[in-house]
Amino acid sequence: MITNEIKKQHPPGDFGVWVIVYVEFITFGLLFLGYAFSRRADVELFNQSQLLVDQRLGFVNTLILITSSFFVVKAIQAVKKFDTKKASEVASKWLLAAMALGGTFLVVKMFEFTAKFEQGINLSTNKFFMFYLLLTVFHFMHVLLGTVILFNIRQKTKIGGYTQEDHVGMESGATYWHMVDLLWIVLFPLIYIIR
């Protein structure tokens, strides 16, 4: 009973970003299940095709997103903990590191896509690669948008735009970034590992 009383009534950030998060959950959820159930029609094809995806790059990118998400948490903690001047200085550094990792994810993914395209793999190669490209390119676009959002948050953080009392905008951007991380956490074992 006491626990319920001290629980916050609303999640961090603007309500609008949570609507986006829920819509993305549904969209990606359907794509994940589309992949899993389509696989049943030709398990051998999916297993053979899966051997061609680079698990090492998927692993590296998972570490990158998890770490980047962690850095964003550190940025928010800094804004909540320090006065505006120090918060701006500390949080900006964490956000820069998070953005750099977001950029690294995109570079690694571009490298992975280029390798696949050079092998002649495209959307019409087979059903596995259709899902692989659909899911990973769609997720790539979310990482790209998330990195732009982090850039904007950092710009505002640098000028002391977020304070201990008012940092809803920062929490909204952070929520989007964590969602991108959460989606990849499911995507990685599904597409790269489980067979």
Next chain:
Amino acid sequence: MQYIWIVLVFLTLFAFLVGYLKLVSFALIIVLLITTFIKGQLVADYFMDLKNVKNSYRFIPTIWLTFVISMIAVAYFLPITE
């Protein structure tokens, strides 16, 4: 918070090694799906900071993870009939 990050890294490394060393089996798929749920829940609770938010909001990612991961398990383990 760094402990959460360490757990996430450890579970990711575990998933990678299972795949890379080609150890994937029926039992390990179950373990991988459970660890995926744990990772997702950790991100929702600690990174998205939903742990201390009203349950009706906190449980949305939990329900999503439970449904999606359970259905993936069904798709992988349900016998295929010709």
